[in-house]
Structures are given as structure tokens and as C-alpha cells.
Amino acid sequence: MKKYHIETYGCEMNKAESAAMEATLREHGWERSPEEDAQLVLLNTCTVRTTAENRAWNRIHQLSARKKERGFVLAVVGCMAEQHKGAIQKKAPGVDYVLGTFQKQSFGLMLDIISKGQRIEVLEETPTYVFDASHHEPGAFRSFVPIMHGCNNFCSYCIVPYVRGREVSRNPADILHEIDQLEDLGVREITLLGQNVNSYRWEADGQVLNFPGLLRMIAGHLDNRHAIARGAPADPRQFGGRIGWIRFLTSHPKDLSSELVEAIVDNPIFCRHIHLPFQSGSNAVLAAMNRKYTREEYICLVEKLRKEMPELTLSTDILVGFPGETEEDLDETLDLMRRVRFSYAFMYHFNTREGTPAARMPNKTPDKVKKQRLARVIALQKEITASLMEERIGQTDEVLIEDISKRSSKEVLARTTRDEMVVFAASQKRIGHFARVRLLSVAGNTFRGEEV
Numbered sequence: 001m002k003k004y005h006i007e008t009y010g011c012e013m014n015k016a017e018s019a020a021m022e023a024t025l026r027e028h029g030w031e032r033s034p035e036e037d038a039q040l041v042l043l044n045t046c047t048v049r050t051t052a053e054n055r056a057w058n059r060i061h062q063l064s065a066r067k068k069e070r071g072f073v074l075a076v077v078g079c080m081a082e083q084h085k086g087a088i089q090k091k092a093p094g095v096d097y098v099l100g101t102f103q104k105q106s107f108g109l110m111l112d113i114i115s116k117g118q119r120i121e122v123l124e125e126t127p128t129y130v131f132d133a134s135h136h137e138p139g140a141f142r143s144f145v146p147i148m149h150g151c152n153n154f155c156s157y158c159i160v161p162y163v164r165g166r167e168v169s170r171n172p173a174d175i176l177h178e179i180d181q182l183e184d185l186g187v188r189e190i191t192l193l194g195q196n197v198n199s200y201r202w203e204a205d206g207q208v209l210n211f212p213g214l215l216r217m218i219a220g221h222l223d224n225r226h227a228i229a230r231g232a233p234a235d236p237r238q239f240g241g242r243i244g245w246i247r248f249l250t251s252h253p254k255d256l257s258s259e260l261v262e263a264i265v266d267n268p269i270f271c272r273h274i275h276l277p278f279q280s281g282s283n284a285v286l287a288a289m290n291r292k293y294t295r296e297e298y299i300c301l302v303e304k305l306r307k308e309m310p311e312l313t314l315s316t317d318i319l320v321g322f323p324g325e326t327e328e329d330l331d332e333t334l335d336l337m338r339r340v341r342f343s344y345a346f347m348y349h350f351n352t353r354e355g356t357p358a359a360r361m362p363n364k365t366p367d368k369v370k371k372q373r374l375a376r377v378i379a380l381q382k383e384i385t386a387s388l389m390e391e392r393i394g395q396t397d398e399v400l401i402e403d404i405s406k407r408s409s410k411e412v413l414a415r416t417t418r419d420e421m422v423v424f425a426a427s428q429k430r431i432g433h434f435a436r437v438r439l440l441s442v443a444g445n446t447f448r449g450e451e452v
């Protein structure tokens with residue numbers, strides 16, 4: 001059996017693309033192995049964040065040098081490969097293939113050629129992004145389903161529109177087909193994935209399907225499917241499990257419409273958690289970031305969401321130390337955090353991404369100041385998370401059991417619909433099942449609970 005090893009750097013989108021590449025590898029007769037046994041080593045890279053890019057560069061150099069010790073094929077794929085193709089080939093001559101995001105259709109061809117011990121010089125590009133057919137990992141009960149790719153927003157600090165291209169939405173028939181396949185394989189929770197899912201748009205026969213429409217279509221489709229399954233004799237090979245939860249990632253605040261809120265409210269299959277990056281609480285910084293909303297509009301949106309769904313939790317991304325950011329701007333960010341009370345946040349300080357408008361902006365914030373500001377943001381978020389968790393003690397919620405607890409094999413780790421982690425006593429046979437749990441206490445960022 002031919003053996004491959006894959007490493008993934010970067011975001012959820014990259015993880016989903018790695019899962020799809022692994023599905024293709026399996027179809028072509030490859031099996032996963034540790035790096036030292038692999039005939040093919042794949043690095044799926046991301047250039048969106050400096051840290052992920054630096055880690056990928058380190059591995060490229062390390063593996064490129066290792067090829068002097070043993071023979072294997074080294075391929076670099078993903079959006080870093082798209083942006084730095086020439087530089088990778090020049091700086092790391094051991095790399096055999098560099099495949100950008102628009103060369104996916106060449107991936108299978110590359111595998112066949114490698115299997116024959118041959119080499120291909122030119123890998124075709126496709127004019128638009130091609131969605132993979134399957135993102136299922138064997139045994140997984142949570143899965144990503146990409147629904148769109150690329151971004152048209154051009155936030156001034158972000159490289160995504162340049163390396164992943166403009167927005168392309170996936171055919172809804174293909175989305176439903178993949179969801180059905182995943183359900184048949186036992187998946188219980190799916191996350192609809194895209195850089196900006198709220199701007200999903202599919203046009204056919206003079207009709208436009210937007211993101212709220214897609215959500216309603218998926219919810220209705222699953223309702224029908226589950227009704228049919230309930231009426232049919234149970235056949236686990238045909239109906240491995242029920243998708244009970246749907247999440248989506250990532251939402252841009254400017255595109256989160258009232259129509260979308262209604263679609264979520266009307267369909268309890270959508271989890272009561274939304275990741276809604278706000279980046280900065282200062283209108284001056286938001287304008288410089290080209291985010292196309294104000295702090296007032298963001299707060300108003302949060303109020304509307306909470307009015308319609310009081311149980312909803314929100315998480316966010318916060319970027320501090322943007323060029324020109326003042327202490328007053330940072331105070332506005334801290335103020336917005338206190339008002340909204342996010343359950344958790346991904347917090348970063350600004351790093352220059354070459355090729356973006358922000359890279360050319362004056363008034364860069366000194367490193368020391370960026371780090372100090374980030375520390376203040378992290379400290380406040382810790383306080384907010386802790387106080388929100390305290391308020392949850394005594395409440396019950398539905399959870400999906402994900403894993404065995406690290407501390408005891410008699411306990412399991414589960415996630416609530418509101419994206420909180422809970423540990424409670426249960427058999428590991430229950431992994432992949434839903435349960436109802438009372439939250440009893442807090443240990444770090446995890447609840448301890450009991451099944452009810």
C-alpha cells in the first residue's frame with residue numbers, strides 16, 4: 001500500500017480541504033502513515049496568519065533538507081503555495097510539487113503520476129475554484145461542508161481575497177448531496193464553511209438562493225429525510241445517524257441580515273452560537289480596516305440577535321495594534337467587549353501581511369505596545385468568560401459527546417449547542433451521541449456536569 005503523511009497549517013477551511021485531499025488519497029489507494037514511512041509528504045499551508053505561514057516555512061525547509069537522507073515526494077499545497085509558488089521552488093529545491101488552490105483538479109493526476117514513479121512538470125490551473133466532493137474523515141461524527149470559497153470584502157489587513165480569490169458559491173444540490181452522504185456515514189453535526197458564509201449566493205433559472213434561503217433549504221431537506229427515516233425500517237447501513245446540529249462559520253457582521261436571523265430562529269437545528277468577528281470597537285480603526293460597519297451597527301446587530309434568541313452565545317475575533325490605533329481606540333474595543341460579553345474570542349495583534357493595503361499604512365504600532373494592548377484584551381476576555389460561565393451553573397443544555405475526557409476514561413468530553421465544553425460521567429460508547437447535561441461547576445474553560 002502506498003503511504004502518505006499530511007500536515008495542515010491554518011484555518012478550518014484548510015482542515016476541511018485536508019480532509020477532502022485525504023478522501024482523494026484513499027480513493028487512489030493511499031494510506032496515512034507517520035512521516036518517516038511516507039512516500040508522499042503533503043504540507044497544506046495557509047498564508048492568512050503570519051504564525052501559520054512561519055510554521056509552514058520551517059517545515060518546508062526541514063523536509064526539503066530531509067530529502068537528502070531518504071527518498072519521498074514532497075508537495076506543498078494550499079493558499080501559501082498559491083501566493084509564494086516561485087519563492088518556495090527557489091528557496092526549497094527539495095519541494096517536488098507546489099499546488100495552489102486553483103490546481104485542485106490536478107491533485108488526482110499528481111497522485112497517479114507519483115504512483116507510477118513518474119514526474120509531471122505542468123499542473124493545470126482551473127479558472128474558478130473547484131469544490132471537493134467529500135470531506136468525510138472515517139469515523140468522524142462532526143464534519144465540515146464548504147458552501148462558498150474566497151472573499152470580496154478586501155479588509156485592508158487580510159490576504160484572503162488575493163490568495164483565495166473572489167467569492168464562489170457551491171451548487172446547493174451538491175451541498176445537499178454531501179450532507180446526505182455524511183449523515184449516512186454517521187455524522188451528527190455539520191459546520192457550513194466559507195470565508196464569509198453570509199454572502200452565499202447561487203443563481204440558476206432566474207432564481208437567486210441566498211444564505212438564509214440555503215439554511216431553510218437544508219433544514220427542510222433534513223426534516224423530510226428524518227421523517228422518511230422514522231417511517232422506514234431501521235437499516236444502519238443506509239441511515240447511520242441523524243444530523244441534529246448545524247453550525248456555520250464565518251459570518252461577516254455587515255451581511256448578517258434580519259432574514260438570516262429569522263431562518264435561524266425558525267429552525268432549532270441551527271446551534272445557538274454564532275462566531276461574529278468585530279475586530280475593533282473604534283469606528284476610526286474599523287474604517288481603516290475597511291470592515292464596512294460601525295461599532296453602533298455591530299452593537300445594534302447583537303441586540304437584535306439577543307432579542308430573538310436570548311440563549312445565543314457569541315464569539316469573536318479581535319485584532320489590536322492596527323496602524324494608527326490609539327489608546328482611546330483600544331478603550332473602545334474594551335468597552336465593546338464589556339457590552340457584548342463574548343463567550344470566547346480569538347485575539348491577535350496586527351502583523352504586516354505583504355501585499356495588503358495595511359502593509360503600506362503609516363503609523364505602525366510599536367511591537368511592545370501591541371503586546372501590551374493584546375495582554376489587556378486577553379485579560380478582559382478571561383474575566384468575561386469566567387463570569388459568563390459562573391452564570392451558567394445550574395442550567396441544563398443539550399450536548400454532543402465528542403471524546404473521552406483526558407482525566408478519566410469513565411468521563412466524556414462534550415460540547416453544548418452554545419459551543420461550551422462539558423465533562424461528565426458517561427461510557428465512551430456514547431461518543432457521537434446527544435445527551436442532556438446539567439452544568440455543575442467550572443474548571444478552567446470547561447464545565448463539569450451531570451447527565452439528566
Ligand code: SF4
Binds near residue numbers: 154195
Ligand atoms: S471578510 Fe475580511 S477578514 Fe474575512 S476573509 Fe474576507 S477580507 Fe479577510
